[in-house]
Amino acid sequence: MFRNINNPLIMGILNVTPDSFSDGGKYSALDAAIQQVELMLSEGVDIIDIGGESTRPGSDSVAASEQIERVVPVIEAIRQQLESNILISIDTTLSAVAKAALDAGANIINDVSGGRADPAILTLAAETGVPIILMHSQGTPKTMQDNPHYDNVVRNVLDTLNQSINAALKAGVKKEAIAIDPGIGFGKRKQDNLDLLAHLDALVATGFTVLLGTSRKRFMGTICDVSDPSDLVTATAVTTALGVMAGVQMFRVHDVKENRQAADVAWAIKQSRSQLST
Known part of the structure; x- marks a missing residue:
């Protein structure tokens, strides 16, 4: 799926949590969540990214059972009441949550731990054949902003992402089913985020689809x-x-x-530039 992207895709964030940094509590009720999905569909969203656990700095982990209770009814309602063909990604680090979401109708796994929190999520992606997004993060959401440090943030992030990629490939995930995310704001200082944004071409050069998630982040x-x-x-x-x-081909936004x-x-500007240079 990720190798067949032409124009940029917009991934709309739907946090069904009480404590996400920007919209916590707004879409916890099913009706509110569905109304937000309807709005995003009317505005041209390509993927709905649903998460039942906040990953804001300092946040605590949420048990798989509670995440499942939050996300599965929303996914089922989207499939039953709204656009049946819209792509849905499940934002989780836990294989049990990912499996429940896929069973309910999700199409993509979005793992902010890059498969490190629960390696079984990589096996799940391989067995089901669904695409998986592997993000870079340093530490856990609870501790990731406690004095993060990099010798060279671009090189260090690429090295860690390569480890996640290799683990996914070893688990049986197909190369074309992997996308990568530099994890803006996840265990990064302001300058780290700026350096990554200034060198997005280095991530694109890996040949993997790149997802960028800067939406409403504190460093800006x-x-x-x-x-x-x-x-x-x-x-x-x-x-x-x-x-x-x-x-970059995918953008995760509020x-x-x-x-x-x-x-x-x-x-459109990029396409014009390419045509003029030929």
């Missing part, structure tokens, strides 16, 4: 002198446009409409 707030994450929509759209120009526009305009 420090640049823009903004404390409310919901005021960082424009900042996020800027990174989406830059990502498209660098060759605000679909604005980032859909940013991605589409950047893609």
Whole structure:
């Protein structure tokens, strides 16, 4: 699936949690979650990313059973009430949650631990044949912002992602079913995030599909002198446009409409540039 992407894909975030950093509690009720999915569909979303555990800095882990109780009814409702063909990704590090979500109708696994928290998730991806997104993170959400350090953040992130990729391949996941995510904000300082964004081409050069998730992240707030994450929509759209120009193919965002526009305009410009150079 990931090797057949042409134009950029927008992944809309649906956190069915009480404590996510930007929208915690807003979509915990099933009706509210479905209304948000309807809005994202009307705004041109390509993938709905559903998570039942907050991964904000300092957050505690949530048991698999509780995650399943949160995400499965939403996935089932989307399949029964809304667009039956929309791609749904399950945002979890646990194989039990991923399996329950896939059984309910999810199509993609999105693992912020890159398969390190529960290696059985890689076996699950291989056995079911579903695509998996492997993200880089340093430490756990509870501790990841406790003085993170890198000798060379781009090289270090690529090295760790390569370890996740090799583990996935060894488990039987097909190369074309793997995407990678540099994990902006996950165990990174402000400068680390900027360095990764300045070198997205290094991730694209791996040949794997790249997912970028900068949406409403705190490091942009420090640049823009903004404390409310919901005021960082424009900042996020800027990174989406830059990502498209660098060759990134998927973007995980809270605000679909604005980032859909940013991605589409950047893609049109990039296509024009390629045509002119031929």
